[in-house]
Structures are given as C-alpha cells and as structure tokens.
Amino acid sequence: MRVEVRGLTKSFGAVRAVSDLSFTVEPGQVTGFLGPNGAGKTTSLRMVLGLIRPDSGTATFDGVPYTALPDPSRTVGAVLETAFHPARSGRNHLRVYCRAAGLPLERADEVLRQVGLSDAGGRRAGSYSLGMRQRLALAAALLGDPGVLVLDEPANGLDPEGIQWLRGFLRHLAHDQGRTVLVSSHLLSEVEQTVDRVVIVGAGRLVREGSMADLRAGAASGGTVLVRSPEAPRLADALRADGAQVAADGDGALTVSGRTAAEIGSRAFAAGVELHELRPHTSGLEEIYFQLTAGQEQFAAPTPGAPVAQGATR
Amino acid sequence: MIRLVRAEWTKLFTTKVWLGLLLGSVVMVAAFAVFFTAFAGEDESGLPAVGTPLYEDLILSTAANANILFLILGIIGMTQEYRHRTATPTFLTSPRRGQVVIAKLIAYALAAAAFALVVVIVNYVVVVIHAGARGAAPSLDGDNLATLAASLVALVIYAVIGVGLGALLRNQVGAIVGGLVYLFVIEPIIRSVPATAGAYKWMPGGGLEALTATFEGPDLLEAWQGGLVLLGYGLLAALLGTLLAVRRDVV
Numbered sequence A: 001m002r003v004e005v006r007g008l009t010k011s012f013g014a015v016r017a018v019s020d021l022s023f024t025v026e027p028g029q030v031t032g033f034l035g036p037n038g039a040g041k042t043t044s045l046r047m048v049l050g051l052i053r054p055d056s057g058t059a060t061f062d063g064v065p066y067t068a069l070p071d072p073s074r075t076v077g078a079v080l081e082t083a084f085h086p087a088r089s090g091r092n093h094l095r096v097y098c099r100a101a102g103l104p105l106e107r108a109d110e111v112l113r114q115v116g117l118s119d120a121g122g123r124r125a126g127s128y129s130l131g132m133r134q135r136l137a138l139a140a141a142l143l144g145d146p147g148v149l150v151l152d153e154p155a156n157g158l159d160p161e162g163i164q165w166l167r168g169f170l171r172h173l174a175h176d177q178g179r180t181v182l183v184s185s186h187l188l189s190e191v192e193q194t195v196d197r198v199v200i201v202g203a204g205r206l207v208r209e210g211s212m213a214d215l216r217a218g219a220a221s222g223g224t225v226l227v228r229s230p231e232a233p234r235l236a237d238a239l240r241a242d243g244a245q246v247a248a249d250g251d252g253a254l255t256v257s258g259r260t261a262a263e264i265g266s267r268a269f270a271a272g273v274e275l276h277e278l279r280p281h282t283s284g285l286e287e288i289y290f291q292l293t294a295g296q297e298q299f300a301a302p303t304p305g306a307p308v309a310q311g312a313t314r
Numbered sequence B: 001m002i003r004l005v006r007a008e009w010t011k012l013f014t015t016k017v018w019l020g021l022l023l024g025s026v027v028m029v030a031a032f033a034v035f036f037t038a039f040a041g042e043d044e045s046g047l048p049a050v051g052t053p054l055y056e057d058l059i060l061s062t063a064a065n066a067n068i069l070f071l072i073l074g075i076i077g078m079t080q081e082y083r084h085r086t087a088t089p090t091f092l093t094s095p096r097r098g099q100v101v102i103a104k105l106i107a108y109a110l111a112a113a114a115f116a117l118v119v120v121i122v123n124y125v126v127v128v129i130h131a132g133a134r135g136a137a138p139s140l141d142g143d144n145l146a147t148l149a150a151s152l153v154a155l156v157i158y159a160v161i162g163v164g165l166g167a168l169l170r171n172q173v174g175a176i177v178g179g180l181v182y183l184f185v186i187e188p189i190i191r192s193v194p195a196t197a198g199a200y201k202w203m204p205g206g207g208l209e210a211l212t213a214t215f216e217g218p219d220l221l222e223a224w225q226g227g228l229v230l231l232g233y234g235l236l237a238a239l240l241g242t243l244l245a246v247r248r249d250v251v
Helices: A041-048 A090-101 A106-114 A130-142 A160-176 A212-221 A232-241 A261-271 A285-293 A296-300 A307-313 B002-013 B017-039 B053-059 B062-083 B087-093 B097-133 B142-169 B172-192 B194-200 B204-211 B223-247
Strands: A003-012 A015-025 A030-034 A056-061 A076-079 A148-152 A180-185 A197-202 A205-211 A224-228 A245-250 A253-257 A277-281
Touching (some): A003 A041, A030 A160, A090 A106, A090 A130, A205 A285, A232 A253, B204 B223
Parallel strands (some): A076 A148
Antiparallel strands (some): A003 A056
16 A cells, blocks of 8 residues: 655644655555654654644545545554553553454454563553553554554664564565555664665655665765875875865875775776775765754745755755 | 444543542432431521422432532543543544544443433432431432432533533643532522522523522523523533544644
C-alpha cells in the first residue's frame, strides 16, 4: 500500500507548522521521516492519520484518506503516543482496541508476545518503563495486522538492545513481509542502518526526498582528499594546473577537493611525486543531514530561491 | 456501533473509577435517607412525618442527590481520553469521531441506568427498614414506583450531560470543578434569589426537582415537563460535545 502526501499545509495561529509538504512512501521499504525537533514531523503524521485537519493538501493510502478507510485498524497501524491510562493493564488497554476494531481479544496476547511484553501484560501500564511503553504502543499498532505502519520517534526511551530489536523488527516487516513502514526521527544516525529511503523536512518544508544510496553518494561526492607528500608544493602545482582546488595545510599535507583519491594518485604517479598518505575524507551522512537542516529558522520567513530549493534538487 | 459501545464498557470496567462512584452514590443516598427519616416529623426539623405522602415523595427521591456523582461519571468517561492522551489511539481506531462520542453516550447511559438501579434499590431498602422501624414503611405502589423511576431517569440524564460536558471542556479537573460549582453554588443562588428564581424552573436543577420531588421549592414545571427540560440539556450537551470532538484537532 502506497502512502501519498500532497501539498499538506497547516498553521497554528500565526505559526506555519507545515508548508506545502509532498512525499511518497512506498511498500516493501522502510522510509525515514527526518528533521530536527520542531520541523513539523509530528504535525505532518497527525494530518496523514486524520487527527489534525490540514489547512490544505491531502494524504491518502492507495488513494483513500485515512478517515475514509473502511477498516483503519487492519490497514494502518500507528505509534504516535506512549500514553496509557495508568490504572489499566497493558493487556486490557489492547483489549479496548480489539473491541473497538472488532478483532478477537486473543490478538492482545499475540501482539504482546510479538513485542516481548507477555510477562508484563497483566501489570498496570502506569508501572511500565519508557521502553515498555514504546513496546506497548507498538503492540497496539500491530493489533489489526496492518499493511502500513507509521511510527513517530519509536526509538525514544528504548535501550540499545531495544533499538537493535526495533531495527530488525521494522526491516523484517518491510523487507520480508512487504509492508509500508514510515518512521520518524530527529537523529539520522538512529535510523541510518534501518531505512531505505529518507524524507527530510526542516521548518515544515520538504528538504530532501530520496534513497539512502543517493544520500550516501551525495555525501561521498561532497568530500575532500587528504594528501601527504615530501614534495607537496610540486604536487599542489600539478593538481592546480589540472583545475583541482588545493589547500596547503603545511607540514607536507594538502587538502584537495574536486578530485577523487584515484585521480590524485595517478596524477602524482605521472608527475613522479612520492606520496606518503592519500586518504579520502568524505563528509559523513550526519554532516550532510546537518547541512540540509541547519539554520531552518531562516525559512520561517520564506524568501524565493532560498537554500531549500538547492537542497531539494541536488 | 455495538463494537464501540462494548469498547467503552471495557474501558469503564478495567479501571476502578466506576466502583468508587457507585459506592460513593450508595453511601451518600443511604446516609441522606437515614438522616432524613431520623428527623422526619420533628418540629424543629420542619420535615414531614413518616407515613405522609410528602415524606414518601421526598424520601424516595433521595437517590437523585447522587446526580453530582453521575455527572462526574460521565465527565471522567469522556475527559479521561484527553487526560491520559488515549484520544489518539481511540480516534485512530475509529476515525469517524462522532461515532465515538455517540458510543460513549450510549455506553454511559446504559451503565448509568444499571448503577442508578442499584442506587434506587438501596434507597428503597434503607427507607423500608428505617421508616418501617419508625412505624410506616412506604409501600411499592404506583406513585412511589414512579418516584423511584424518576430518580433513576434523572441520574441517567446527568451521566449523559457529563459525557457531553466532558467533550465540550476536555479538561477533566476543569469540568468536574465547573460541575460542582454549578450544582452547589450557581444553581442554589439562582434558586433562592427572588429576581432570578423564575428562571430556575428552566435550568437543569429546576427540571430535576420538577421531575423528582421538591421541598419548600420555588415555582416549577410539571414533572413530565421537567423531565423534558433535563433531557433537553442532556441532548444539547451531547450534540455540542459531538460536534466539537469531530471538529477539533487531536494534538
């Protein structure tokens, strides 16, 4: 099932939370919905799920808006909130939604087992740790065995072991079972190993949409190469003559941009220059992410041709 | 719709709020009945004597005093969704939110009917024992049955008003405090100030008194009219609550 978001816009009073946001989430993949805190991720997801009424724009599941889905629990599962009635047990919490969705009550025990909460099902939800709450919220999303999963910051409060488990679980749901998974996070590093595609937002606008492979390629091509040579000035001249940009760092070190390590190596070989070190210094994904989302405040007062467009088309 | 009503019952009976409110109502009504009967017919109390029709009318209406607790039952039933932020999964499971509010109204009206039945039975049993000991237990004749039934209906309507009020205000503490202030401060003032007493019969409290029983009360409507007024407030609260729950963003 494909999720299509087209032109979503929402203001709260004078604050524009989400601005003309469009993206697509494909089945069989884990899509990361990334952006700094306050970028409008949660507002966007709540609009996609019919909880917040957008000022304009649409979000559909294979063409159908959430509020018009004939059987929402069996179609979309969502983890937006880890809040429960503190006096109600985890199992009873799930049973409430089994009843409301017309599912057999046994589903409550099945999903508790799936998320590893079988032993805690009878306890009051108020006594749960943050990690257990995340698991219970995930269990609720799984009740209807839905083809689409939407998760808002599901890794919050999980211990490293829990995060590891969640990564495997989400990949399994998408890659092995062909489900559509959309997971939001404010940390790229948190989902970097899990997601296949990314949708990056900043200040309520789309900054970048594409595959992780594209993002990695962008990270690689934007890098520099560190070269160390006893004949640094001669190598620098040779590279500059070819049109590369070279900065001499002293002590025989050069920082070269615009050339790959291989190109620099063969140029040095041709010039007969001895090399002691040749090391590509690619800016990491995290750096790219920061570049894309940095200084988003400036977009609050949009100016034509702002760096948004640059980022989106690169 | 039946699914949603049953989901509301699961919510209601998987916490202990209902038990506290039911026990509170029973204790409150039993205590009222005992005190009233103990001082009935005494000169300085000014209360009618045991065995008179006015005494029986009043004593079998004491169940209606639990109206505040039934109002709170309805308020908690609706506002707990916002207080504990379960409104999100609730409206995700049932995105047609009007149906959720209607299911709550039905679920709480039926649950309140069962609770109110317990309360009026306790009311009657306490009175039969106590008034019987004082010489004249009220019989379960047509008049007295109608009085008990009126109390039951009134309690159910207050629970419905509570659900509607909760949907309007969403804030649990605010709705409960507002309900208490209204019932115990605003209405009594309107009832007792001559300039406003004429409007009292059109208010929920006036409708309640007309429907059940009154003692040294102001000008009131007929019982059936009072019942309609009360029902009107219940439906108004339900309608406004439904409309607002459907329109408002769940953030």
